[in-house]
Amino acid sequence: MAEGVTEGISLLANRYQIGHLIGHGGMANVYMGTDSRLGRQVAIKLMKSQLATDPAFRTRFRQEAQAAARMAHPTIVRVFDAGEESTRDAGGNTVLVPYIVMEYVEGRMLKDIIAEGPVDSKEAVRITEGILTALEYSHRAGVVHRDIKPGNVMLTHSGQVKVMDFGIARAVSDSAATVAQTTAILGTAQYFSPEQARGETVDARSDLYSTGVVLFELLTGRPPFRGESPVAVAYQHVSEPPVPPSVLHPAVSPALDAVTLHALAKTRFDRFQSAAEFRNDVVDAGAGHLPARKIHRDVSESTLFGVDPRAAAGSEGTVKELTTTAASRPNRTQTRPPVAWIWAGIVLVAIVIVAVVFWVGHLTPIKLPTQGIAVPDLTSQTWSAGQKKLTDLKLVPERTDQANTTVREGSIVKTSPAAGTSVSPNDSITVYVSSGPPTVSMPDVAGKDTATAWSQIRALGLKEGSVTQTDDKDAPAGVVLSSSPASGATAPVGSTVNLVVSTGQVYVPDVTTKSISEATQTLSTLGLLVNATQDLSCQGGVVSSQSLPVGETSQHSAITLGVCSAP
Secondary structure, X not given: OOOOOOOOOOEEOOOEEEEEEEEEOOOEEEEEEEEOOOOEEEEEEEEOHHHHOOHHHHHHHHHHHHHHHOOOOOOEOOEEEEEEEEEEOOOOOEEEXXXXXXXXXXXXXXXXXXXXXXXXXXXXXXHHHHHHHHHHHHHHOOEXXXXXXXXXXXXXXXXXXXXXXXXXXXXXXXXOOEHHHOOOOOOOHHHOOHHHHOOOEOOHHHHHHHHXXXXXXXXXXXXXXXXXXXXXXXXXXXXXXXXXXXXXXXXXXXXXXXXXXXXXXXXXXXXXXXXXXXXXXXXHHHOOOOOOOOOOOOOOOOOOOOOOHHHHHXXXXXXXXXXXXXXXXXXXXXXXXXXXHHHHHHHHHHHHXXXXXXXXXXXXXXXXXXXXXXXXXXXXXXXXXXXXXXXXXXXXXXEEXXXXXXXXXXXXXXXXXXXXXXXOOOOEXXXXXXXXXXXXXXXXXXXXXXXXHHHHHHHOOOEEEXXXXXXXXXXXXXXXXXXXOOOOOEEEOOOXXXXXXXXXXXXXOOOOOOEHXXXXXXXXXXXXXXXXXXXXXXXXXXXXXXXXXXXEEEOOOEEEEEEEOOO
16 A cells, blocks of 8 residues: 555455545545445545654544534535554554545546636536535534635536535634644635634634635636745735636626625625525526625624624623713813814815825836736656746646556646646646556455455456466365465556466375375375275285276265275
8 A cells, every 4th residue: 555554454444445545635645445344435534654643633633533424415525434543653663543434426626627727607606506505504513614625625427516524624612723723724825714814713704715715716717816835825815805706707797706705805794604695695696696785694692603893882881881981071062173173184185185196197007918828738748848848938847646547657647727728927837747557455355256356356446357267175166266466465456357266176186006094195185085995806005996086076075995905
């Protein structure tokens, strides 16, 4: 197995067979797996070896399993099982590696779809609606996701939206903990809410902001804020207003512009207050209706939200305090402001107007670039050749190795952004380089019947090869004796496996003319039951006859030997 953490682990809980690597994240790797008890494919998440010895990370990993196990909805990836498996690290020490067994989803990552360019508005609305449906369910269950991004959303082949990795979710009862209080930033800067970037308390509306970022990216093919570092991006989330999506992609309607900008409000009390409200507005906008701004109800009593500081002045205690203060002030005898104040105000307004007119008249028009750099098509080229092409275009290539069954090892599979996409100078281009076909660990199929062995082999993506039959004194007919590759060996997905299978028979040799002791030992080694009778027609104690002829016979058959016993 790869990535170190699976060294010595091929079967979890005597039930889950680990297959090839299908994904990885900051805390864990995800492998294809087989549930041998229920006969279904699963996804197995194993904590990385360098984190498995850290109690804090193991605790966070268990919290992920507990939070996700509470989620049972068609738009949320299910968690089936969780536990810890004992293995040894590189130093030979025993460590406990936490794991989670999840629903295996066949489909595409949303980030891969966005990498191909802007999504049609109707499809963007449908995908966003699915994400918000999942969030509405999780928020009702008291769980805030905290890491909504295209890398945590999948689309099945039938188009079903699946939200996964509630790895940063916590119970709302513990929502007073802030990002700044944790030992590491638990999210992705491009999808941070302003309150996450500032290290403030995070609630359900942070998920809605992140969903607004995803909607912006679906409509335009790029996030609303980009920078040279995560800190620069986080600063923009706090202080810079986003441009309407239609500025980057004119096909976006004014209604979707309005919904997206509403979701990206800097102050959480100014944006959508629930996933249901966001979903209803985005569906209306997708149908061409401009949603009306709503007066939000007071949600200060909800466990998902904090108190709106702007509403504090309206509380009963504050009203009484203001009333008391007003009552204690002396009554004014003058019914209008002094004349000097009025003239001072007029002069101040005039100065401001003149300053604004002067500033506007001297603004330098901003020249927008009329044409960007088109990402070249590097498919099937070598990494070095593709790297040179991108560097020559003043783009920054970043290599990512990726298993691939069709593109030869060392050649480029694709780029992100995709070929033909217009980008700016010094933009980073992710180049996916084939590392060859993915590999799996050959299972131990010795002692199993042929049908079961082939089933296990096919489940790992391997192909059936030849079957060679051979005699064996113990294994019943049709039982596997060995495989090629051997058990535990690494094999590329799609490669062929050959089996050696028992015939259920043994070969009887000719033991006549041998001593009775030598003949008995030879036949007993083959698992045959030896009997002896006296042959008074000859002398010398040697075998004169055998009841079974030379050749194949069934296992554990009885054979009678005639022994020369004449006086």
